Amino acid sequence: DVKVTQSSRYLVKRTGEKVFLECVQDMDHENMFWYRQDPGLGLRLIYFSYDVKMKEKGDIPEGYSVSREKKERFSLILESASTNQTSMYLCASSPPGLAGEGGELFFGEGSRLTVL
Amino acid sequence: AQKVTQAQTEISVVEKEDVTLDCVYETRDTTYYLFWYKQPPSGELVFLIRRNSFDEQNEISGRYSWNFQKSTSSFNFTITASQVVDSAVYFCALRASNTGKLIFGQGTTLQVKP
Numbered sequence: 001d002v003k004v005t006q007s008s009r010y011l012v013k014r015t016g017e018k019v020f021l022e023c024v025q026d027m028d029h030e031n032m033f034w035y036r037q038d039p040g041l042g043l044r045l046i047y048f049s050y051d052v053k054m055k056e057k058g059d060i061p062e063g064y065s066v067s068r069e070k071k072e073r074f075s076l077i078l079e080s081a082s083t084n085q086t087s088m089y090l091c092a093s094s095p096p097g098l099a100g101e102g103g104e105l106f107f108g109e110g111s112r113l114t115v116l
Numbered sequence: 117a118q119k120v121t122q123a124q125t126e127i128s129v130v131e132k133e134d135v136t137l138d139c140v141y142e143t144r145d146t147t148y149y150l151f152w153y154k155q156p157p158s159g160e161l162v163f164l165i166r167r168n169s170f171d172e173q174n175e176i177s178g179r180y181s182w183n184f185q186k187s188t189s190s191f192n193f194t195i196t197a198s199q200v201v202d203s204a205v206y207f208c209a210l211r212a213s214n215t216g217k218l219i220f221g222q223g224t225t226l227q228v229k230p
Contacts, residue, residue, distance in 0.1 A: 031216045042207060043220040050216065090161065094216055104151060105218055107161040
């Protein structure tokens with residue numbers, strides 16, 4: 001059974017803390033993504049990666065960074081957490097699918113982060 | 117710019133009613149893909165369907181059907197004879213052919229009451 005696993009379902013952190021959200025996929029996918037989900041805003045792309053050590057900014061990268069040292073693992077880092085980063089964070093992966101291929105995303109269960 | 121709009125924030129129906137979830141998209145690309153995902157209360161998004169821009173045939177899968185119309189840039193999703201288990205948040209998404217990124221709509225929360 002293919003799977004995207006996010007390390008923590010629920011986290012509570014304080015303003016200014018450094019936060020790591022970990023994501024691991026076992027499907028040998030090249031592409032990995034981090035989205036945040038907020039009511040009324042849907043899912044917004046933070047960062048994505050097409051390969052190991054590669055990263056590209058999504059639509060809302062400010063305040064975040066990422067790390068992809070291994071193909072199966074994609075980490076989201078909040079260098080100094082702020083209250084406006086309280087949200088649901090969703091990791092996803094997909095096979096290398098560009099023109100002509102499907103490329104649907106497979107999602108983890110999400111990490112709900114609360115910053116106090 | 118690419119954009120997906122799901123104008124219906126919340127829909128509430130009684131079991132066995134039919135319900136249609138609307139999705140309107142904007143893109144300048146000639147080749148693109150459209151998706152629907154379901155997010156049940158557990159939180160994990162579940163892939164439902166993918167259509168490419170060259171295939172405008174409607175699709176039916178059990179109680180689910182999708183109506184893709186390029187003329188109106190819409191990709192609507194209909195659930196026939198809804199069930200309580202259909203209660204979830206449904207997302208429509210768009211992907212251009214030259215990128216792996218999905219752009220999501222705001223989501224529609226569907227509540228099916230017994």
